[in-house]
Amino acid sequence: MAKKIRVLMAKPGLDGHDRGVKVIARALRDAGMEVIYTGLRQSPEDIVEAAIQEDVDAIGLSCLSGAHMALFPEVVQLLRKRHASDIVVAGGGIIPEEDIPKLRKAGIKAVFGPGTPLRDIVAFFEKAGSAKGA
Amino acid sequence: MREAVPSRPAAPSVRGLVEDLLAGDKRAAAKLISLIEDDEPEAAEALALVYPHTGRAHYVGFTGAPGVGKSSLIDRLVRDLRSRGKKVGVVAVDPTSPYSGGAVLGDRIRMADTGIDPGVFIRSMATRGHAGGLALATFDAVRVLDAMGMDLVLVETVGAGQSEVEIAGRAHTTVVVEMPFTGDAVQTMKAGILEIGDVYVVNKCDLADPDVLVANLRFQIEERDGWRPPIVRTSALKGSRIDELADAIGRHRAFLESSGRWEARERARARQEILENARRILATRVREGPTGAGFEALVGEVVARKTDPQSAAVRLLAQGAAATKSQDRRTRPSSRPRARKR
């Protein structure tokens, strides 16, 4: 049996639009991964603490409210503080084009905008999981 | 994917991880649990190093049908125990999809607030094909948290199937969670549920009148080995009477200790686990070990009626005793029916 890829899916901030995060959670499950879903309204501290206790390979952040610039980079910073920057962070949601380079620079490994095919997202987490397990 | 930030060595030694664990490091605990859960080569070493430091924590299992509010109840209980200065570990088990092998683990949703408390550690676990409402590695994870210094480790089972039987054999205290009648549905108690609970909880008392169910339980539950299981009425939503539940769990531990039952349960579990491990090791030696060729030869002899299965097994075990130690690396202090394919 191969090592199971574990992914934390989280919605930071107050945004309650969870259609996307749930669709992706299901797609990752259907690809054989273990998805820890933390539910709505999580602070970056909550997310990082959960990621560490769950020893996940990667974190997927979903935010449609426009608060991504405040919340996504903070997750990366907190992971560094906790010596856990081997955990890969990706994000998605309603994200203007010009924010994407800034998020990448802040350590978000991938940014998935609207219309991203599920298979791209699945492939990203598969790669993240196997790179880390290797 | 790793970056040049103040990060630790990528693969610390098992010994290092266990040292960090004993110092209370959550990341080490998490890594050790993964190692064991993924059945990495270092798993046996990890467990052997961890085991001497276990035996202090109180293992409490929670069982009950899906939807009775186990996660919320545990969340409330953890908060109550924290207010009493106890450190608490939680292992929450959800089912793995039989189709994809994947799982969505959502028990943390209910425990979001308690998860960041330094004295709390929560781990979600998928059954990964193991029947019985627990994962194979569930009690290995429990031991890791025990060694970490948790005063109690709470285990939330899947709640469907036969989870209650397995949990009852492993936990010190088994809590059975029910909820009162809602709507017109006729409530039937799951077979066997009345025999295994050390504490019964009627949760969601804010939603419906619990009197009928409580009376029903009181009538049917009998004293076992000098312990009469209490029935606690809670509302996890409102947080009511959670302290009574914590008290009842504490009283059960005190009872186990004063009556000698704690010791007896430890011995029973040790006995069961040694035997299960022995069975697994033997089976592995027979199937995979250096005697494998001999095994197939024996199979041929049995089929050809040159010998009988009983005599073949005796000969096989005699050969098996000579097997090298390396193939037994997955010897675990825990009980694990090793049906797992690799």
Place this chain on the structure above:
Amino acid sequence: MSEPDDSRDLEARLRKWEATTLKEALRALPERRGEFVTTSSRPVKRLYTPLDLRNKPFEERLGEPGEFPYTRGIHPTMYRGRLWTMRMFAGYGSAEDTNKRFKYLISHGETGLSVAFDMPTLYGYDTDAPPAKGEFGTCGVAVSSLDDMEILFRGIDVGKISTSMTINAPADVIWAMYLGMAEKQGVPMTSLRGTIQNDILKEYEAQKEWIFPPEASMRLVVDTFAFGAKEVPQWNTISISGYHIREAGATAGQELAFTLANGMEYVRWGVDRGLNVDAFAPRLSFFFNAHNDLFEEIAKYRAARRIWAREMRDTFGAKNPRSWLLRTHAQTAGVSLTAQQPEVNIVRTTIQALAAVLGGTQSLHTNSYDEAYQVPNEKAVRIALRTQQILAHESGVANTVDPLGGSYYLEALTDELEEEAYRYFDRIQEFGGVIAAIRKGFIQQEIANSAYRYQREIEDKQRIIVGVNDFVVDEQSEVEPLRVTQASLNAQLGRLARLRRMRDRKKWEASLDRLRKACEDEDVNTMPRILDAVRARATLGEICDVMRECFGVWEEPLLY
């Protein structure tokens, strides 16, 4: 519709047509797909004929415009009398920022205001509350106090314009702030017109912006019904919304069914409180989505009116025909907008807006083409508004009532959607009602299943989304993002701090105490107490904290 003899003739003719003309055509050119389906995966037949409509009498199904069951529209003349209200949803940053946007829209011909609030406001938090971090003004305007509300409507005569406010969990508090603001403008409550969304059930089901558990929330909603009926008679105290249910992934049929089931649940709670159904039902309004599938969408609006009229008259015994009317706002489907080739969204929005108009909506918001990745900029908003103006003044669709009525396909779809809705009503009833179905996660699960299926269909290219999974180009879109400035945030934080310093502390404290008592006593209407607290300069967060203490906070059942 047809005499039996006619339909026998028709059946024979169709059989002949299938055996000859059609057969040949299919041989020469097979159809593009084995099965054709709507956006909601509803199978569509090759041809619809009078045979699809023969089982029910025409009058019962359609009636005349402005008459029961209002399938063809709630007004006898529809848009010949008055066009729909062009109401653009707007809000970002501080009250000052949004006030400017409102004035811009009014100057370009908008006829009603519609306020979008930011996330902290939607959850009953002040801008300076810790959970509000990073969320200020990003997807709506921040309103934490009466002072903010006053600035939001500065220079706008609220006695003349109607205002719709998209606010749910803390709808009562925001409404109280609006009433307090109008009071200061000198406009009497009796002449105020507008809508608060106030539809908490769809929050549990779809949008997830809740605060309190369902029962407490429903009590607060009924408090607003009772208060509105007496004090603010021209105000729509609820906008029962399918929009968000659809956006969360529901099909057209599910949107219709869950929305109307929610509507009936509100009526039930109002009646159970002892309100006369005709006292509050005329103030119930609706809000539906307008998605891509033109005919299915039009059918949805028509079926909604028919079901609502029947249920209100026959099930709830409403006597006043105004109680039977389903008046609705519509918004084009935000979820259908693509980040790829965003300008193409203008075309999608046009078709969706057309559906809403042909479906007989009373007011309409058209989305801006850049909304798949940001709060719309001014130019994008103007184009969206122009889209409506073209439909109204150039397309000719507003010249006659229910122009597609009688279309075999449309009437058959209307019937089908109606039947689907009743099947869902039955299932919800089996759970013990809407709230029980929410607690069991039934409605949420149905929606999530549809969302997943839709996404899978796109993945598998069973469904083509132009620019996303076909007709793709590699281009950088040139759009100008709208940014909330630090200056706006600082101004808002400064105003809040000043308010907390300057207000009469004694009066403020007393008002919150009185509110707490009202929350604890079900026989007291909370609305007047909230209004008093607002007047005493209590903030949104402070008022909601009192209610959070009294009612607790909802936790949703786990689903995915």
